[in-house]
Amino acid sequence: MPEEPTENISGGDEGGGAAAEFDPADADTRAEAVVDELGRMYWQKAYGGQDAFECLVRTILSQNTSDVASQPAHDSLMERYDEDGRDLAETLADAEQSELAETISSAGLYNQKSEMIIGAAERIREEFGGADGFDAFVTDEDPGEVRERLLDIHGVGPKTADCVLLFSGGRGGVFPVDTHVHRIARRMGLAPADADHEAVRAHLERDVPAEKCGFGHTAMIQFGREYCKARKPACLDGPEACPLYDLCDRVGVDEVAESVVDPADAD
Structure with missing residues (x-):
């Protein structure tokens, strides 16, 4: 199995979980076929095991920025606030906002993100008694209830909750x-061209087997970075340039004119 690209935090060494062994047999849907091919290109992995509150913090830091920017912010935050013997949620609930903002400045939007993190920490301390109680809730309770409670935290949207x-x-x-999955699913024709993020999620979760959704998400992000870029997808260089060319509708891509528009704006 190829090494996971460490640039993709969610799928790299910090992603948690373990290698998943399953046979990419004949796919029942085109979306599953795409995920199977992505698995052959990148990796197959089942996820879980990452501390829930740290995962929440990491995902907030990654909002509207790249892993290159958010990873140093996460590392700086953990170095300053992850104190031995003290609950991380409790520590961050008591953090001074300007100090936290300075600590995570590399992630961008640091004032807003520091407020979100402190607010989330306060909620988690109040409702779950801290990071350990929150972790147990995320791991053990009904996923629908977990998602609903997460979405009720300021700064937590559907992608962060998921x-x-x-x-x-x-x-x-x-x-x-995320933005890569939203673009690729609509460009490939795996979801309607005008689908919003939630509609794309519904189509993919319907058409991709449950055990393949996790690595499908992380591998699709990597594919978007390497091949299916927003402004210059690899298919503009010819069919041989994209390994998923035969599985793609290329909605919004005009290979003759070498032009690209958002799928929702395609004729």
């Missing part, structure tokens, strides 16, 4: 949708 369910709770059938 990442916590996947990488901490290890829940099968969860396919988080």
